[in-house]
Amino acid sequence: MSVTAAAGFRAAGVVAGLKPSGKSDVALVVNEGPQHSAAAVFTSNRCKANPVLWSERTIVDGTLTAVVLNSGGANCYNGPEGFQTTHASAELVAELTGGQAFDVAVCSTGLIGQPLDRPILEAGIRAAHAQLSPDGGPAAAEAIMTTDTVAKQAVVQGGAGSRGPAGEAEERSGAPGVAGEPGKNWVVGGMAKGAGMLAPALATMLVVITTDAAADAATLDAALRAATKTTFDRLDTDGCMSTNDTVVLMASGASGITPAQDELTAAVTTVCADLAEQLWHDAEGAHHDIAIEITGAASEDDAVEVARAVARSNLFKAAVFGNDPNWGRVLAAVGTTQAAFEPEKIDISMNGVKVCRAGGTRFGEPSTSVDLTGRDVHVLVELNAGSSAATILTSDLTHDYVHENSAYST
Amino acid sequence: MSVTAAAGFRAAGVVAGLKPSGKSDVALVVNEGPQHSAAAVFTSNRCKANPVLWSERTIVDGTLTAVVLNSGGANCYNGPEGFQTTHASAELVAELTGGQAFDVAVCSTGLIGQPLDRPILEAGIRAAHAQLSPDGGPAAAEAIMTTDTVAKQAVVQGGAGSRGPAGEAEERSGAPGVAGEPGKNWVVGGMAKGAGMLAPALATMLVVITTDAAADAATLDAALRAATKTTFDRLDTDGCMSTNDTVVLMASGASGITPAQDELTAAVTTVCADLAEQLWHDAEGAHHDIAIEITGAASEDDAVEVARAVARSNLFKAAVFGNDPNWGRVLAAVGTTQAAFEPEKIDISMNGVKVCRAGGTRFGEPSTSVDLTGRDVHVLVELNAGSSAATILTSDLTHDYVHENSAYST
Numbered sequence: 001m002s003v004t005a006a007a008g009f010r011a012a013g014v015v016a017g018l019k020p021s022g023k024s025d026v027a028l029v030v031n032e033g034p035q036h037s038a039a040a041v042f043t044s045n046r047c048k049a050n051p052v053l054w055s056e057r058t059i060v061d062g063t064l065t066a067v068v069l070n071s072g073g074a075n076c077y078n079g080p081e082g083f084q085t086t087h088a089s090a091e092l093v094a095e096l097t098g099g100q101a102f103d104v105a106v107c108s109t110g111l112i113g114q115p116l117d118r119p120i121l122e123a124g125i126r127a128a129h130a131q132l133s134p135d136g137g138p139a140a141a142e143a144i145m146t147t148d149t150v151a152k153q154a155v156v157q158g159g160a161g162s163r164g165p166a167g168e169a170e171e172r173s174g175a176p177g178v179a180g181e182p183g184k185n186w187v188v189g190g191m192a193k194g195a196g197m198l199a200p201a202l203a204t205m206l207v208v209i210t211t212d213a214a215a216d217a218a219t220l221d222a223a224l225r226a227a228t229k230t231t232f233d234r235l236d237t238d239g240c241m242s243t244n245d246t247v248v249l250m251a252s253g254a255s256g257i258t259p260a261q262d263e264l265t266a267a268v269t270t271v272c273a274d275l276a277e278q279l280w281h282d283a284e285g286a287h288h289d290i291a292i293e294i295t296g297a298a299s300e301d302d303a304v305e306v307a308r309a310v311a312r313s314n315l316f317k318a319a320v321f322g323n324d325p326n327w328g329r330v331l332a333a334v335g336t337t338q339a340a341f342e343p344e345k346i347d348i349s350m351n352g353v354k355v356c357r358a359g360g361t362r363f364g365e366p367s368t369s370v371d372l373t374g375r376d377v378h379v380l381v382e383l384n385a386g387s388s389a390a391t392i393l394t395s396d397l398t399h400d401y402v403h404e405n406s407a408y409s410t
Numbered sequence: 411m412s413v414t415a416a417a418g419f420r421a422a423g424v425v426a427g428l429k430p431s432g433k434s435d436v437a438l439v440v441n442e443g444p445q446h447s448a449a450a451v452f453t454s455n456r457c458k459a460n461p462v463l464w465s466e467r468t469i470v471d472g473t474l475t476a477v478v479l480n481s482g483g484a485n486c487y488n489g490p491e492g493f494q495t496t497h498a499s500a501e502l503v504a505e506l507t508g509g510q511a512f513d514v515a516v517c518s519t520g521l522i523g524q525p526l527d528r529p530i531l532e533a534g535i536r537a538a539h540a541q542l543s544p545d546g547g548p549a550a551a552e553a554i555m556t557t558d559t560v561a562k563q564a565v566v567q568g569g570a571g572s573r574g575p576a577g578e579a580e581e582r583s584g585a586p587g588v589a590g591e592p593g594k595n596w597v598v599g600g601m602a603k604g605a606g607m608l609a610p611a612l613a614t615m616l617v618v619i620t621t622d623a624a625a626d627a628a629t630l631d632a633a634l635r636a637a638t639k640t641t642f643d644r645l646d647t648d649g650c651m652s653t654n655d656t657v658v659l660m661a662s663g664a665s666g667i668t669p670a671q672d673e674l675t676a677a678v679t680t681v682c683a684d685l686a687e688q689l690w691h692d693a694e695g696a697h698h699d700i701a702i703e704i705t706g707a708a709s710e711d712d713a714v715e716v717a718r719a720v721a722r723s724n725l726f727k728a729a730v731f732g733n734d735p736n737w738g739r740v741l742a743a744v745g746t747t748q749a750a751f752e753p754e755k756i757d758i759s760m761n762g763v764k765v766c767r768a769g770g771t772r773f774g775e776p777s778t779s780v781d782l783t784g785r786d787v788h789v790l791v792e793l794n795a796g797s798s799a800a801t802i803l804t805s806d807l808t809h810d811y812v813h814e815n816s817a818y819s820t
Binding site for chain 2: 329
């Protein structure tokens, strides 16, 4: 049910004709209230697409009534005409839904530098508006796909009393996405597309999350920033940062329940983690899903820096593709960072086999004991320099990745 | 003639048996003086191989009598035994040549984390010593190859009077490498192996440069650092930094000529630039040699940062492999940097066609006008933010790169 699991939201996804493939390419998500509070985070790329430039302004007052999204064109670096198309699409949504253009966020994904056909987009928006439905979440999730092979959706129930760390007591996607019943419960649901970190792949990550909890914009913003920091921000499939990434969180308040900040943060984090895992498993051309866990770091920032350096080593990623437990390439990547560590104290394990002990000064297990033939690969780097930890999720470097990204635009 | 083009040097390359392929794998370069001044630069990777840890100490006094090099094993992260092997090899060279172990630099290249067979290496060193010859440069250059498809050598004549910018008046490799005649002329020659920047690919860059000019260690050091900063440091084939990279410069003084600092720097820079170009053209699996030129930067550091960001974008590199002039991926990489620029002022040209004007706000030439089918690709990014410039040399991301690096160690 994704973005329509929460009460107060309607959505639709339609074929406008922006994609040559003829698949659906325009999605609309409308918050029918009674509240319209919202928060959003965007790519940190300094070259931003027109919809990002627009949506950054709309979120300033913490209010959104709708998000309109299109695949089939990034609407980025195509001149003033492109920004006007973004503006026009927000105006049209406002006109159709009886709101204000500045309360409509816009997201686009596709090729950079191409014009986005305004008449086609506008016709798609009208069609999507006509099909808005409280069951429209799945259709919306499909309409934002580009190189994705599956639509990504997640739902969690909030309000089930006190709970442990994020996610532990939550239902995950796959569980029925029951809409929150007003006065009884609240729900967080979301959809995502793309393959990368929050500042990720040019495939672009777009995420819309909705809740029927009552929450002001500041509470939503705190929940969203905390959630993305440990989920989408820790996904780094190919080190490339998009011009279009956007994550929007909207609250309708339709459940009549106002959860505590930590409750809301936990539920949003669970949805983000679930969607991030789905993006990870569907990364372009990947044959292995690689989790790089750093422990014993002097700080969490150090752990993230080291994990990201490994995740961005093409040599390491190519070795994993070849089922080769080449831990020397892990170590060489660690050595490029500024993190606190002493080389001769580092232990490296691959899929549970400690192949490098104390930076090679003590004998590790033979690399031949490591089995990398499965899809899941776990690399553990013990820095032995402190007590902080972090995990980055990445992919291997494969022929399919090269093929997909050498043939994408032509 | 590479390292034996300069008078006062003898070299050899032999088959020791470290490489399963049975190709030559141990090289020795000996400086017979009368001077023995030297300089060296090393990888900035914090995880350093044993020969780097050793050679960093030997260069402190600015004196080297010999460099011994092996392929077939990086001698990195294999414990105390590995460092002892490096030490033992320097001791053996010193014993054979009548010098001090601390005046012998050691370089290794190959797999990390594997023991390096000391008896085989020592037998190779003895054989190489027995074959030392003033014509041994080419054999030495062959013995340090790993994934290289051709040996890299370069020679320039110094002392031809005043000259323009580095290289313009110099002879390049391919010209006969005439040994300098004492009292008349001086020569700089060199050999290299690998595929990457100075802090480059795990394939490891090893470079030995010799000259029969007379120069003290400080002059050599200044020349070498100036030369590498604009040559090997600007080569970035796959963004991966080696644990073993070493560049050594040795002077014999056998020509009897003491060139001025700028003359020596120019000659050394020419040799380094020539070798860097050869490394670029032989990068692992590359189908395109891509020069990324940044102009109009606020500073040279900005230009290098921007060029390197583009050079490390897998999406851009895969697009070039597919002959796809996807300038959006260039722009997205530029946007990840901290360099001074305004997005709407950037122009991008590919192979001479300006495909992006003023950040897409004015119409560029159609991408279909760009021909990327040839080996050489030139990307020009005009930041229009200042007057500094820099060029980074890189490669495309190809199936052959993935294949070579997924199958290297197993």
